[in-house]
Amino acid sequence: MSDAPLQIRNFSIIAHIDHGKSTLADRLLQLTKAVSEREAKEQLLDSMDLERERGITIKASAVTVMHEHKGQPFMLNFIDTPGHVDFGYEVSRALKACEGALLVVDAAQGVEAQTVVNAYLAVDQDLEIIPVLNKIDLPAARPDEIAEEVEQVLGLPAEDCIKCSAKTGEGIQELLDAVCEKFPPPREPVMKQTRALIFDAIYDDYRGVVLYCRVFDGRLKVGDKIRMMQMERTFQLTELGKYTPKPTKVKEVGAGEACYVIASIKNLGEVRVGDTITIDHDPAAEPLEGYEPPRQMVFCDFYPATTTEKKGGDFEDMREAVEKLALNDSSFTYQAVHSEALGFGFRCGFLGLLHMDIIQERLEREFDLEIVQTAPTVSYRAIIRGKGGEHVEVEVNNPADLPDMGSVEQIMEPICKLEIMLPKDRIGDVMKLCMDRRGIFKQQHFVSEAREMITFEMPLAELIYDFYDKLKGITSGYGTMDYEIMEFRPDTLVKVDVLINGEPVEALSLITHKLKAEQRGRALLTKLKKQIDRHQFEIPLQAAIGGKIIARETIKAFRKDVTAKCYGGDVSRKRKLLEKQKKGKERMKNVGSVNIPQEAFMAVLDTGE
Amino acid sequence: MHVIKPSVRGQSLDPQGVETVSPLRHVQSAAHGDAEGPVRSLYVHIPFCSHKCHYCDFYSIVDTQDRQEAFVTRLMAELSALAPLAKGSPLRTIFVGGGTPSLLRVDLWTRLLTSLSEQFDLSEIQLQAPETEFTVECNPESVTPELFDRLVAGGVTRVSMGAQSFHEDTLKRLERLHTPGAVSEAIEAARAAGIGHRSVDLIYAVPGQTTPMWRNDLETALSLPIDHVSAYNLTYEPNTAMTARLARAEFTPTAEEIEIEMFELARDLTTAAGFERYEVSNYARVGAASRHNLAYWRQDQWLAAGPSASGHAAGYRWKNTPRLDSYLGFSDEGLSMVHDVETPDARRALAERLMTGMRLAEGVEADRARADADAICPGLSDELDRVAAEHAASGRLTERRDGTASRWVLTDSGVLFADGVASDFIAAVL
Numbered sequence A: 001m002s003d004a005p006l007q008i009r010n011f012s013i014i015a016h017i018d019h020g021k022s023t024l025a026d027r028l029l030q031l032t033k034a035v036s037e038r039e040a041k042e043q044l045l046d047s048m049d050l051e052r053e054r055g056i057t058i059k060a061s062a063v064t065v066m067h068e069h070k071g072q073p074f075m076l077n078f079i080d081t082p083g084h085v086d087f088g089y090e091v092s093r094a095l096k097a098c099e100g101a102l103l104v105v106d107a108a109q110g111v112e113a114q115t116v117v118n119a120y121l122a123v124d125q126d127l128e129i130i131p132v133l134n135k136i137d138l139p140a141a142r143p144d145e146i147a148e149e150v151e152q153v154l155g156l157p158a159e160d161c162i163k164c165s166a167k168t169g170e171g172i173q174e175l176l177d178a179v180c181e182k183f184p185p186p187r188e189p190v191m192k193q194t195r196a197l198i199f200d201a202i203y204d205d206y207r208g209v210v211l212y213c214r215v216f217d218g219r220l221k222v223g224d225k226i227r228m229m230q231m232e233r234t235f236q237l238t239e240l241g242k243y244t245p246k247p248t249k250v251k252e253v254g255a256g257e258a259c260y261v262i263a264s265i266k267n268l269g270e271v272r273v274g275d276t277i278t279i280d281h282d283p284a285a286e287p288l289e290g291y292e293p294p295r296q297m298v299f300c301d302f303y304p305a306t307t308t309e310k311k312g313g314d315f316e317d318m319r320e321a322v323e324k325l326a327l328n329d330s331s332f333t334y335q336a337v338h339s340e341a342l343g344f345g346f347r348c349g350f351l352g353l354l355h356m357d358i359i360q361e362r363l364e365r366e367f368d369l370e371i372v373q374t375a376p377t378v379s380y381r382a383i384i385r386g387k388g389g390e391h392v393e394v395e396v397n398n399p400a401d402l403p404d405m406g407s408v409e410q411i412m413e414p415i416c417k418l419e420i421m422l423p424k425d426r427i428g429d430v431m432k433l434c435m436d437r438r439g440i441f442k443q444q445h446f447v448s449e450a451r452e453m454i455t456f457e458m459p460l461a462e463l464i465y466d467f468y469d470k471l472k473g474i475t476s477g478y479g480t481m482d483y484e485i486m487e488f489r490p491d492t493l494v495k496v497d498v499l500i501n502g503e504p505v506e507a508l509s510l511i512t513h514k515l516k517a518e519q520r521g522r523a524l525l526t527k528l529k530k531q532i533d534r535h536q537f538e539i540p541l542q543a544a545i546g547g548k549i550i551a552r553e554t555i556k557a558f559r560k561d562v563t564a565k566c567y568g569g570d571v572s573r574k575r576k577l578l579e580k581q582k583k584g585k586e587r588m589k590n591v592g593s594v595n596i597p598q599e600a601f602m603a604v605l606d607t608g609e
Numbered sequence B: 001m002h003v004i005k006p007s008v009r010g011q012s013l014d015p016q017g018v019e020t021v022s023p024l025r026h027v028q029s030a031a032h033g034d035a036e037g038p039v040r041s042l043y044v045h046i047p048f049c050s051h052k053c054h055y056c057d058f059y060s061i062v063d064t065q066d067r068q069e070a071f072v073t074r075l076m077a078e079l080s081a082l083a084p085l086a087k088g089s090p091l092r093t094i095f096v097g098g099g100t101p102s103l104l105r106v107d108l109w110t111r112l113l114t115s116l117s118e119q120f121d122l123s124e125i126q127l128q129a130p131e132t133e134f135t136v137e138c139n140p141e142s143v144t145p146e147l148f149d150r151l152v153a154g155g156v157t158r159v160s161m162g163a164q165s166f167h168e169d170t171l172k173r174l175e176r177l178h179t180p181g182a183v184s185e186a187i188e189a190a191r192a193a194g195i196g197h198r199s200v201d202l203i204y205a206v207p208g209q210t211t212p213m214w215r216n217d218l219e220t221a222l223s224l225p226i227d228h229v230s231a232y233n234l235t236y237e238p239n240t241a242m243t244a245r246l247a248r249a250e251f252t253p254t255a256e257e258i259e260i261e262m263f264e265l266a267r268d269l270t271t272a273a274g275f276e277r278y279e280v281s282n283y284a285r286v287g288a289a290s291r292h293n294l295a296y297w298r299q300d301q302w303l304a305a306g307p308s309a310s311g312h313a314a315g316y317r318w319k320n321t322p323r324l325d326s327y328l329g330f331s332d333e334g335l336s337m338v339h340d341v342e343t344p345d346a347r348r349a350l351a352e353r354l355m356t357g358m359r360l361a362e363g364v365e366a367d368r369a370r371a372d373a374d375a376i377c378p379g380l381s382d383e384l385d386r387v388a389a390e391h392a393a394s395g396r397l398t399e400r401r402d403g404t405a406s407r408w409v410l411t412d413s414g415v416l417f418a419d420g421v422a423s424d425f426i427a428a429v430l
């Protein structure tokens, strides 16, 4: 390499799922000779099996490679981002460490909803965006049309698109050149004190917490006593390094570079992503801007399925598993709860539905737990009138926690901005679906001859009940959607209580829009009626809003509970049958004298559409 | 499978090479002392049928290998091994069930009956002393006058005829092979041969069967020379073909209200004909209740021979291997390989007495149950009283004074909830 000063480029690749982000990353690394052929077979930036299986990168990481462009040495830092906007917060904090973003679009599929939402995030961070049309080797590729789509939807000039194939390598050199030429260098340091942004943190069984940082000012050195400016904690920096992509230790890192940091941090609770690292003996006066805690938007309870005899043990196993998971996923929250109906368990918070599914699957797969999961709800905010007439705002992550409707002044719910990309001829049906879900139409955008993009504002609560499945159904699988949480907004929301045999069952209550309360209530009761066995007495089921009954059902009493035969001399068999029946009942939840099976607590999911 | 590992000699023919030994060894030693009286009842299981009915979960096979002879030889060895448990006392009841015992060849019946009379004291049965009974289950299509003569000569006093219905449609639904007319002919033949007690089995709530059809079945049965009727509500047992068909919704099961109507009809018509209900599904003329079945339901002791037969003696319960292969292939000096052994347990015994007693019109001796409960654990009788009071309050159970003794008995309407009451008692005791 020449003696020319080292140039640094920090950038991310963002894309709709399956458009080729990981493949392209590998290809770029390969071209810079950082990776051998064999290694290139594996997608290096993803680490967890589950992520690979679902094709989603959950954990961001950074890879540094050296490259020569037109005789000049370049240090390229790839900052990987999660592909899904459930992890939107993680995406934006990763983008904070960059100056540029490659926006990858499948040249056969075109711009999808996730592409759009990701592009917005990059624009928000003032990044330079290079649109990349990938998979041009595919016979179905229509790069010119898709370039038009990019211009139409995202406002990026069609002729700026770089056309390539991560598979064949075509156009990759050109892409690398663009990275070096078009992306701006890191900004100049503005002070001599050190400021480094923590843009990710992972927990590793062997090394403890590993931080990913981008140094903006000053430098980090092994042996430094570092200080977290917001957390106000200090640690001894024991190791600095870069992934090239193999971990390579370095002694120090200067402004503009990205690196990993190990500093005897035991668990993720001790650090915050978004915090600024400075040096303890010569601290910066102000932290870098941009810390915002991740917000859990979807909540549900996990209980151990009490299929085994060891009731308490199941809960302890679950506690251990949940604690372990939280160690390497700081955006997942949990809190021990006790439900009358399901015993001891955890109320867990997630960034979104996908996040919830992933956590549930990991608990079952990695920890071999059997889980009863309650219906998810979103996080509400309620304004409560206190005793002295003062107003207090409370967060309600569980409908059961909502105080009596009489003292509730207002309930606010999270609203998201929803982007849907869909075939033109399905617009009517999709519009109707969105309106039914209390969506407010914002705009319609021409994408291409065949496709349109529509934007809605919609309560998150309406999205979490099979909206995506419905959308896929209506569009025969061609529709894609993505969303971002915008704000909390008040609406005429009510809490619907469910009474079984006259007794309210907290675990079944739900919060819904007033106009939908009756429909939801009725659907729930119909489901319950199917799931609760008949008893020796009649069981009324009611749905009520603050004491006013809005729907009712009745489970008729059975009039007979006797088997015809006593199996001759096989008395044990009959006895065991009766014992089993009795045991089955014990496993159910008793409300008054009614036995309710665990599955019934999922009945809340039914929308009644 | 529960297999007691041997501490005693035993010749293993178990394919897995595990030396297995019958718990009857333990029963034998337990019964050796005089604490337990002699066993006075015997059940023999004949596992052959000419066709497997799709609702049936009894152990029976359609024998394509002609193993009847091998079976009888093996059975005789078992009977001789069991005989000492009767301690020389006369047997009171024998019940040969199945399967279809009437399918056993007449020459093999001769060997079986001879063996029974050689191994056991059948004097009381032969004299038809009170409280004795020797029943053989028969299917109408497989009985002959010759068979009945042979049975009478061997001491058989009672036949239980698998009639099920007198309607062709109902019989077809049940996959029974006989014609409606065959039943009365078979009962008539049994009478002519001198079999003094005759019973028919009927099934109701069969898909497609209406209440008038059921009435007609009952009336036809009651017009026959019989002194006993078993009327069973069709039960969808797990792992039967019929239950699988139900699950596939191939037919509509009878509605609960109709089942109740049919139950009540059986009770009313049999009562009008001079029968009394003495168990949930069993009706008899005075003195004609099945002694052998009562022995089960009163928790007496009985021996068991043949595959899948269950026995109860010296506080043990056990069940013979339910497969003909392993029954034929294993012998511990005549004793069978067993499954599901339960060792003596006072709680279990009390729970079972309450369970089967609740199904009987005579009910359960309350004071004895209380005393037994308190002997297990002081205060346990309060639990029984709590259950009894709960069901008394809802009108299902009464405590009936009967001289000095008092009995817990289900009311007429309570009979329909016998399982619920029994499971509450079981839960209180176990």
Ligand SMILES: Nc1nc2c(ncn2[C@@H]2O[C@H](COP(=O)(O)OP(=O)(O)O)[C@@H](O)[C@H]2O)c(=O)[nH]1
Pocket (backbone or CB within 6 Å): A015, A016, A017, A018, A019, A020, A021, A022, A023, A024, A055, A056, A083, A134, A135, A136, A137, A138, A164, A165, A166, A167, A168
């Ligand atoms: N034909 C072709 N297939 C590609 C190309 N790039 C990626 N793929 C395939 O597209 C699928 C998704 O790629 P991946 O990199 O996992 O996408 P990600 O979800 O965006 O990371 C994989 O099956 C890749 O092999 C390409 O340029 N051409």
Ligand code: SF4
Pocket (backbone or CB within 6 Å): B048, B049, B050, B051, B052, B053, B056, B057, B058, B060, B098, B099, B100, B139, B162
């Ligand atoms: S004849 Fe009786 S034992 Fe044999 S299969 Fe039919 S119902 Fe079962």
